[in-house]
Amino acid sequence: MELRIDRQALVPVVQQVVDSLVRWLRCGNVAPGTRLPPVRQIARINLLSQACVVEACERLVVKGLLVARRGTAFFVASPQANQLEDFSWDEGAEGKQLGQRDPWGLGCGGLPESWRETDDLAFAIRQVSRTDMASLFNYSTPLGLPALRQQIIKRLIRLEIQAQEHEVMTTSGASQALDLIVRTLFMPGDSVVVESPGYCVLFDLLRLHRITMIEIPRNPNGPDIAALEAVLLKQRPRALFINSFHQNPTGSSLGRLVAKRLFQLANAYGVLVIEDDVYADLHTGPGVRLAALDAKRNVVYVGSYSKTLSSSLRVGFVVAPAEVISRLVSVKMISSKGASPFAESVLACLLASGAYGKLVQRQRQRLNGARRLVLQMLDDADWEVFGKPSGGLFVWARSRKQDRAQIRAHAQRCGIQLSSSTAFSPSDETTDWLRINVAYACDQQARRFFQATSPDRPQAF
Numbered sequence: 001m002e003l004r005i006d007r008q009a010l011v012p013v014v015q016q017v018v019d020s021l022v023r024w025l026r027c028g029n030v031a032p033g034t035r036l037p038p039v040r041q042i043a044r045i046n047l048l049s050q051a052c053v054v055e056a057c058e059r060l061v062v063k064g065l066l067v068a069r070r071g072t073a074f075f076v077a078s079p080q081a082n083q084l085e086d087f088s089w090d091e092g093a094e095g096k097q098l099g100q101r102d103p104w105g106l107g108c109g110g111l112p113e114s115w116r117e118t119d120d121l122a123f124a125i126r127q128v129s130r131t132d133m134a135s136l137f138n139y140s141t142p143l144g145l146p147a148l149r150q151q152i153i154k155r156l157i158r159l160e161i162q163a164q165e166h167e168v169m170t171t172s173g174a175s176q177a178l179d180l181i182v183r184t185l186f187m188p189g190d191s192v193v194v195e196s197p198g199y200c201v202l203f204d205l206l207r208l209h210r211i212t213m214i215e216i217p218r219n220p221n222g223p224d225i226a227a228l229e230a231v232l233l234k235q236r237p238r239a240l241f242i243n244s245f246h247q248n249p250t251g252s253s254l255g256r257l258v259a260k261r262l263f264q265l266a267n268a269y270g271v272l273v274i275e276d277d278v279y280a281d282l283h284t285g286p287g288v289r290l291a292a293l294d295a296k297r298n299v300v301y302v303g304s305y306s307k308t309l310s311s312s313l314r315v316g317f318v319v320a321p322a323e324v325i326s327r328l329v330s331v332k333m334i335s336s337k338g339a340s341p342f343a344e345s346v347l348a349c350l351l352a353s354g355a356y357g358k359l360v361q362r363q364r365q366r367l368n369g370a371r372r373l374v375l376q377m378l379d380d381a382d383w384e385v386f387g388k389p390s391g392g393l394f395v396w397a398r399s400r401k402q403d404r405a406q407i408r409a410h411a412q413r414c415g416i417q418l419s420s421s422t423a424f425s426p427s428d429e430t431t432d433w434l435r436i437n438v439a440y441a442c443d444q445q446a447r448r449f450f451q452a453t454s455p456d457r458p459q460a461f
């Protein structure tokens with residue numbers, strides 16, 4: 001049994017063994033009662049110590065996925081279905097087909113667990129649980145933990161965004177921020193402008209609230225300004241949603257000139273701008289946020305720590321004029337009684353100590369290296385790339401040689417999960433373009449897939 005162990009990863013090896021075994025169990029054709037290969041053999045094949053394999057198996061016994069007999073003989077527990085059917089949900093990635101092995105998430109939207117860092121986070125969690133009893137047990141204040149909001153303001157200053165403490169509200173991820181904005185500031189039947197391709201969960205949210213979407217094309221340097229101007233003139237939408245930097249799914253970022261022109265247009269037509277900047281910390285180059293240009297305070301700015309620190313902590317925030325924040329806060333308290341003070345306290349601790357800043361610096365470096373390799377690989381395999389992103393998680397690309405059906409067949413053979421071919425279009429149009437997550441694309445499995453898509457270029461890779 002070959003496990004997927006990355007020795008450069010910051011995730012402890014035991015945890016990686018646990019994750020690999022769970023993947024193996026999820027493949028669907030492992031019958032309850034099946035005996036795992038002997039611990040000695042798993043350890044030898046994967047260059048691990050036996051103690052490490054035993055510890056991983058014992059953790060799975062605790063989870064009810066394995067049973068131990070006669071010391072170190074491990075068997076698949078039954079029934080498995082209840083424990084395994086709640087697969088992780090990934091926006092914008094294709095659904096798994098019945099019986100398919102747990103595929104490699106080339107098209108998924110977040111960092112792999114092996115890229116996440118645990119030490120600083122574990123330290124902050126211990127620190128908060130020892131020293132901050134209130135955050136362990138109490139509800140949060142409506143705007144969110146003051147210490148965290150102060151840290152967020154410091155971060156905003158680096159992006160040249162001016163905000164007072166009462167103009168910042170924490171949320172449970174950017175998802176809650178978008179949800180509160182949509183249901184508080186808009187009514188069913190309102191029209192808003194969205195980018196195409198764009199963030200698929202936003203489209204679902206707008207559909208849920210019966211808000212009409214008017215789509216404009218996303219170019220490599222931001223929304224298509226001519227299309228925007230035509231829409232503003234003719235259809236008089238109430239707002240524009242934009243994912244400014246390292247956009248999901250294209251990886252592209254807002255150019256300075258486009259930002260200025262867009263901002264002028266929004267002001268001229270009285271359109272509210274919702275700027276979603278969840279990939280901000282993965283960006284270092286030049287660029288201006290719409291919220292930084294906002295003298296009249298006509299921009300609602302959304303951020304998150306899901307993409308860098310942890311998607312599980314669920315910490316995001318909104319920056320907006322005080323009167324907008326006060327409306328959002330009321331709905332936040334009615335619908336959720338506030339965000340998690342514990343998660344906010346852990347994050348505030350990491351921001352204050354500087355550990356978060358160093359973590360994102362390491363992530364950016366690692367992503368930059370991976371992106372260079374991926375762009376080379378795509379070039380070798382004769383894929384077209386949208387705007388060659390300089391940062392962030394995504395590259396948007398399509399094969400010049402093979403059609404959608406051929407690409408999907410290769411993906412299935414190589415055990416690769418691709419992004420959806422319709423989800424990033426507000427009107428569900430099918431596309432050949434794929435969202436490629438660079439953190440997944442350097443793996444052997446992904447290389448094999450790209451290689452298979454360029455059969456006439458054997459020199460590649």
Ligand SMILES: Cc1ncc(COP(=O)(O)O)c(C=O)c1O
Pocket residue numbers: 091109172173174175176199243248276278303304305306307311315316
């Ligand atoms: C553009 C965009 N906005 C918002 C979100 C939601 O982020 P969070 O996990 O903070 O809710 C995502 C997550 O993929 C995203 O890509």
